[in-house]
Amino acid sequence: MGSTVADVIIETLVASGVERIYGIPGDSIDPLVDAIRRNKNIHYVQGRHEEGSALEAAFEAKVTGRPVACMGTSGPGSIHLLNGLYEAKMDHVPVIALTGQVETDLIGHDYFQEVDLNKLFDDVSIFNKQIVNPESTQYIVSMACHSAKIKGGVAHITLPVDVLRMPAESNDVKTIGKYPEISYNFDPSESTEAINASKNPLILAGRGTIGHGSDVISLAERIGAPVIYAVNAKGIYSDFDPKVLGGLGLLGSKASINAMKSADLLILLGTSFPYTAFIPKDIKIIQVDTNPENLSKRYNTSIQCLCRVSDFLKSVKPEEKKTKFYQTFVKDKDSWVSELEKAENDKREPMRPEVVAARLSKKVAKNSIVVVDTGNVTVWGVRNFRTDTGKLFLFSPWLGTMGAGIPAAVGASFASDRPVVAMVGDGSFAMTMSELITARKYKRNVKIVVFNNSILGMIKFEQEVMGYPEWGVDLLNPDFSKLAQAIGIYGRRVEKIADLDAAIDEFLSVQSPGVLEVIVDPDEKPMPPKLSFDQVKGYVTSVLRETLSDE
Secondary structure, eight states: OOHHHHHHHHHHHHHHHHHHHHHHHOGHHHHHHHHHHHHSSSSEEESSEEEEEHHHHHHHHHHHHHHHEEEEEETTHHHHTTHHHHHHHHOOOOEEEEEEOOOOGGGGGOTOOOOOOOTTTTEEEEEEOOOSSGGGGHHHHHHHHHHHEEEEEEEEEEEEEHHHHBBOOOOOOOSSHHHSOOOOOOOOOOHHHHHHHOEEEEEEEEEGGGGGGGHHHHHHHHTTOOOOEEEEGBBBOOOOTTTEEEEOSSOHHHHHHHHHHHSEEEEEOOOOOOOGEEEETOOOEEEESSSSGGGGSSSSEEEEEEHHHHHHHHHOOOOOOOOOGGGGGHHHHHHHHHHHHHHHHHHOSSHHHHHHHHHHHHHHHOOEEEEOOOOOOHHHHHHTOOOOOOEEEEOOOOTTTTHHHHHHHHHHHHHHHOOOOEEEEHHHHHTTTTTTHHHHHOOEEEEEEEEOSSOOOOHHHHHHHTTTTSOEEEEEEEEEHHHHHHHTSSEEEOHHHHHHHHHHHHHHOOOSSHHHHHHHHETTTOOOOOOOOOOOOHHHHHHHHHHHHHH
């Protein structure tokens, strides 16, 4: 039997560095599935829902930076991929999406499961092609992988099933073995002068500073700058460093807001922080980014540095400041942490969610990957899971999708042998809990902590803030721990504070997938820092207005 188009696709993916493909078989991709079966150099992960498969691929790519593939059959199977692919698009990670299609002689006939996938996937993709000629297979797949890696995003290929079965040449795949390193030339003098002239410099660090955290801290110490981090930079900086004030915005700290109000120079390192309502309009800004589209996209940037964070840190050598601006906020930070600890040490039941996040933070291994889902749990994960450096935190920072937690944990576990712990709300858990079966099937040692308050807590809070009655947010939940046990993995439910520490210890020690369900207070509000409840409405409204205008 000679090679087919399906064989060439898989061979080209492997040659381009793809190690894994997530998805569910289906009639229009069965030739592709069989090619995967016969190729020993690619690992297939059978998901239980294509959305979960695409999220798993996206989060694996977040950890490794390498391209990962996912696939869906014609019509609904491919449509289901989209939410996970938008996660990859908005976080700029390389994912190859392969979608089955009806036979070419049926395209345009309103046939069963015929969907115009090229049109449907056009917005989510940076590369979007359909294979119609077997001779172009290798080229198209190579270019898809190339585009995903270079541009950072989703490369989509539509695959009519009759084309997949056609014979094709299996040549040596010519891929770029080592990508050329981009060099940036910028004049550091303007930034150096601006920092020297400032009395109160402040650093806002994003995901672009990963791998350079210690150098950023060295700069901060030299110029006396407090460090605030964007949510997707959580874990790069120690929450116990007096210079590090925490996050900014609705997830941030009082100290961060006070520092932003008092700063005369803001240094944005590797971030395109979206919530401009928290940035003073008249502050002088240095922005460092490798993407020219991000420079001055949201702010009136005074100094634009088109370069890597590492280039900036090596080239900009300001004078050391004797007066350290960050010392101004030591008491503010201590006061904020004391407020957090008051909630974390509260003995009332149902438990406050802050208690769970804080105790978990003290017990999770130093080298863990910590996944934080979307919702109120994001607040507890950013604020109350205080940590030193060493852990890798993963969020859905730009798409903000509920239900990312379980598939994210599965994808991250394939990418690394580090322990993986996910903090997930009950609403999110129910959305993608079928991927626990994937975790069990492939023996992924992922640990899922469910914050069960039987309500969509963030939506309830938003309804209250906007003056709407609480409605449509109550949840009828099963016993999630028993559901985990029914799947064949560890499951335990905790309702009493007295049982929590022992339960976490046991949960983390089990060498298998596990679910720890904790019953928490449904009325706990994720209050923004330094705002009364009556003030929240105007603040949230302004943030929503800013966000919508950006889009």
